[in-house]
Amino acid sequence: MASSAFSEALRTSIARSGLSLDRLQARLQANGIPVSITALSYWQSGKRQPERQSSLSAVRVLEEVLGLQPGELLSLLPPPRPRGPARPRRTEPVNFPVEALKALLEKVGAPHALEQQHRLNLASLHDRCEIAADGGQRCTTARTVFQATADGQDRWLLVYDHGGAEAGPPQLHALRNCRPGRVEVDTEHGLTAAELLFDRTLDRGETHLIEYTLTNGGPPYPPCANTYYREFRRPVREYLLEISFDAAPNHCWQYTRSGAQDAEERKPLQLDTTGSVHAVALDFGPGVFGISWE
Template sequence: MANTDTAFSKALRTSIARSGLSLDRLQARLRANGIPVSITALSYWQSGKRQPERQSSLSAVRVLEDVLGLRPGELLSLLPPPRPRGTNRPRTEPVNFPVEALRTLLERVGAPHALEQQHKLKLASLHDRCEIAADGGQRSTTARAVFQATADGQDRWLLVYDHGGTDTGPPRLHALRNCRAGRVEVDTEHGLTAAELLFDRTLERGETQLIEYTLTNGGPPYPPCSNTYYREFRRPVREYLLEISFDTAPERCWQYTRTDPEKGEERRDLHLDTTGGVHAVALDFGPGVFGIGWT
């Protein structure tokens, strides 16, 4: 396989050289933390021949950051999206939308290279609260997100939202805290919306920003949601809290995760609280899909 240097491989190679640790000693440190990684894999990572993609490999990178004296997320933030494997698109592939339609939409919103660019904002925490109406449709979703800048000059976040079908109109975007809506573009053919959320200030490297926004659907009847709500994370998130509130209590609820197409879906039953809702929490999760389903 040809050597293809990347920002990640360069940073890893430089950090290893600066530490004075051999690959054998790095492997021993990883093993001591319960993470077995071959010397060949470490060599490939620092040369650019391969990149960490699986959950176990991303956990190894987190430990490497600590061993090499780097800031949490300093190496992870340099990783490009995982490459698709095989001919079937798993749900954990980096883009869960029609790629060409998404590229066109991103061009219209002023971000034509968003899929290829390295993200300069790290998602540290995300809290979604989804309201399900009595007819079973999705009335609204309110999101509270905390970002940390990995480079100077960060002033916006790009939101891409799936309406749930081509027959469903776009939701109304309301910026609630520390941000405002910028350019908003809608693809009615594929049921997609792309929007800029402009921060109330420009972030420098290491600074954090908390924003809050709501997506509200028209109704009733409200857009159907197939008895599920999920987020697909292309990169690790430190904390994700998902709440679902119901006007009419469902018979059964469960949380589910998909991190490896070969392992399938993992489920755990949830119980309604006294307000008629459920919640689920994911810590140090991703890449993968995390959601709640109900009957």
């Protein structure tokens, strides 16, 4: 990973403080945050970035130790690897280990899914993600509207990243107009692939609405690094993302990024009276659209 705004700010702040990495590690340890010197070195050089909840907690303590404003370093971190459903697309890279994903897709009867042209357009998508009091992701409910571009479309392929090999697979529950088909889990890479079979077969031009929920085990619930987002590899007409919190965060913001080298655009969000925030994207993509919070 190349040098980033976060690594440069961290390196500059450490140099200005006059503290060695050994002393920084000791300060973190005194605050109950064990971090290796190697990790601190990688963070300031840009070789790696903090993503896990424990690492983000360490950054918060670093801000205090280095005399920075709360959130001054955290706000410079780009989103971690996406958690949640993603759709493979022909000739484009995916957010998962490719060989592991190919093996998983073959098990659910879709060995050529990465190369095939999509025959279902995503017209509308609504994600509602529930964040538990411990900061982990309890469940996500998705409502999706498709439009067929060819006759005989009867299923949707779902690929889900558990958030690492340590996190167990979520339970898939079909709520409307679909049912689970074949489901396969790769525990080594923390991936699940599943078929969602439609209640009827679609012909060209027809639309279909499905709804499903992915529920994680807990508490404690799998950590989500204070963010949830989707990466769209093709344009989506409408995307609505809701995040509901059992414990209200200090502040939230939506963010978008068109490509890996593009600047991230942010917009502050306000919690509503139900303890939730939402953001809407219209005619969006390709790119990343998400919500983060502190």
